[in-house]
Amino acid sequence: MSAEEPTGAMVEGEDTSLLIVDDDKPFLTRLARAMETRGFAVETAESVEEAVAKARARPPAYAVVDMRLGVVAAIREKRDDSRTIILTGYGNIATAVTAVKLGAVDYLSKPADADDVFAALTRTAGERAAPPENPMSADRVRWEHIQRVYEMCDRNVSETARRLNMHRRTLQRILAKRAPR
Template sequence: MLDATNENTLLIVEDDDVLRDRLARAMERRGFDVRVARCLSDAVDQANAELPRYAIVDLRLQDGSGLSLVEMLEERDPNIRAIILTGYGNIPTAVAAARIGAIDYIAKPATADEIVDALIRPRNEHAPAPTNPIVPEDARKEHITHIFHEMNENVSQTARSLDMHRRTLQRLLKRYEIV
C-alpha cells in the first residue's frame, strides 16, 4: 500500500469504461491518487495540467496509440513510471514500448496487484516469470466473452468488433458455453 500524496498520482488511460472504473477503484484502495482518461487527447490534457508520477496506458485507444502518450510523458519527465496494458500484445509493440520508456508491458487480463508490482518495482529489477501463465485459448475466450458482454450480447455487433465472421463467432460462443 502507498500513502496518498502527490508522489502517488496515477493516470489511467483506458477506453473500456468498465475496466477503467474497476482499475481506478482498485488503485485508489492501494493508495494511489487516481486520475482517469478515456482517450489520448483527454490524457494529454490531464498530463499537461498535472504530470502524474505513474501511468497505466492502454495500447489501443480510439484516437491513437498509447505509445505516443508514454513517449510524451517520458520526454517531459524520465522518472515517470508508465506501463502499457493491452489485450493486443505482440513482440514489436512490446519492444517499441520499452524503447520509448515504458517500464513494463502487461497483457490483459492482469490483476491490480500485478499492475502495482510493475509500477513500484525498482527500475533495475526484472519482473518474475509468470507462475501460472494464461493459455492463449483461455485469453482468447476471455477477450471474446468481454467484448460479447460489452456489446450487450449482440452477436453481429461483437463479430464486427472482433473483425470475425458472425457464424465463426457463434460457433466459438457455443464451444465456450457462453450462449
C-alpha cells in the first residue's frame, strides 16, 4: 500500500468512526494510519471476535473488513447505515455476491491502496466505481470458479468434475497447475 500521504480528500460528516479488521498486522497499521490522515477516527481489530465486540459496543459509520462476513452482519445488525467494504487477498465472484447481500457497499481485492479504500468508503449511492486497471483475465475467472466449486465439494475431485460437467482427469490437470494471472 503506497498511499501514506492523502491526495487531498478528507472524509466529511459528523460521524467519522472507522473499524478496520485485518489479521495482517503491518497492513492493518499502514491502512489505519493512512485513513487517520484522511480524517477518520480509526479503531482496529485483528480477529473476528475482537471486531464483533467492537462493532456491537460502538457500531462504526464506516468499516473495512478483510473477508470476515460475520463482522459485516454484526455491524449491520447494530447500524444499518454503516458503509462497509470487504477487502480480501483472493477475490472471487461468489464472495463478492455474499458480501453485498450481507450489506457491504463494495468489494476490493488486495493489494488495494488507501486511495482505493477511501474512494470506496466515500462513494455516494448510485455512483459507479471506475473500471479496474488490472481486471482478472478470463482464464483467471474460470480458475476461480473451478476453485470455488472444488472447495464447496469439500475438495472432492470426482464430485467437482460431475458438477462442472467435465472429465475428472481434465479437472485434475487444471487443479495441478498454478493459477493463471
